[in-house]
């Protein structure tokens with residue numbers, strides 16, 4: 001892709017000065033990213049697929065229960081007891097470096113194939129670079145990926161050029177695939193631009209992708225403050241849930257904590273607690289609320305309070321529904337028809353309709369909101385038999401259902417009884 005703006009042009013220009021990967025870096029990748037296999041035969045003969053050394057190992061249980069290091073090259077091995085003789089795998093490593101005024105993340109894929117009895121073969125390919133400016137702007141260089149006929153987003157086509165790529169992928173899930181690529185092991189020697197060094201970044205990622213962490217650190221000094229004042233857990237928690245979305249919600253309270261030297265052991269609990277305080281409109285600038293001596297107890301107290309408030313809200317919603325229902329259907333209340341055996345009456349509340357649906361195991365429970373339907377219940381000797389829906393626009397029975405939606409032997413009689421008395425419904429409708 002050709003650069004689309006000045007920023008991308010400058011990065012493409014700068015990228016020409018990026019040095020080649022060094023032998024040391026690549027060797028480090030081979031030594032530190034690959035999980036080497038210790039091949040074990042049924043009889044317990046072990047072979048290190050990294051250096052080729054063979055030895056007689058202990059029994060099966062020992063081999064699966066204890067760590068295994070090659071006695072020759074001391075590589076930690078993953079023991080596999082198998083007839084398979086060839087092993088291969090791909091791993092990522094990332095080098096954090098700088099070029100011109102940009103912080104650069106260089107991600108390399110490391111492949112190996114190992115055959116029992118031979119030395120493994122290694123290849124590598126630098127597949128992705130993320131270039132970050134001190135103001136947080138960034139762009140991505142990458143090779144092309146195989147996108148047809150594979151469900152992997154990282155099937156790299158290694159002979160395609162590592163060049164500037166469009167970030168907003170046009171895939172249907174709107175996922176930025178470059179954010180999905182694992183960064184793998186991080187090369188220990190890092191070169192930082194001064195703007196990042198200044199933020200107090202100490203080779204720690206707090207569970208975040210380096211790209212996100214670096215951009216946040218360089219563009220929002222609140223992130224830097226959190227690290228420097230010992231609130232890294234809060235940084236982690238807020239970044240996990242979306243820094244830009246949430247930091248403003250907590251920042252005022254965090255400042256109170258910092259000022260009071262209040263230690264937060266459980267950042268998730270504290271953030272939850274602050275959300276609860278906000279719900280109850282407590283003063284989020286007040287240490288009395290924000291810095292409780294017993295966070296867990298205060299949190300739990302508010303959780304109970306919130307559950308009560310939620311239940312109350314649910315009751316109020318229900319009452320509101322009842323009021324609406326009553327307003328529309330009250331004119332039909334008290335209607336009863338009978339032929340001596342069967343008695344049909346109007347259901348007079350949302351609660352009654354829901355109860356009817358539960359008792360009869362059918363879906364009438366949700367019908368209370370149908371303003372053009374009247375719901376009636378038919379009983380024989382005080383036992384519920386069927387539930388009837390009458391259309392108020394057509395003035396006729398739409399359906400009549402017994403237990404589990406089945407018709408009863410009274411079905412036709414019930415439908416006739418209601419249809420014969422439809423004029424009573426009509427009278428109420430026009431009254």
Ligand SMILES: [Zn+2]
Pocket residue numbers: 048049050051052053070071072073074075
């Ligand atoms: Zn070895």
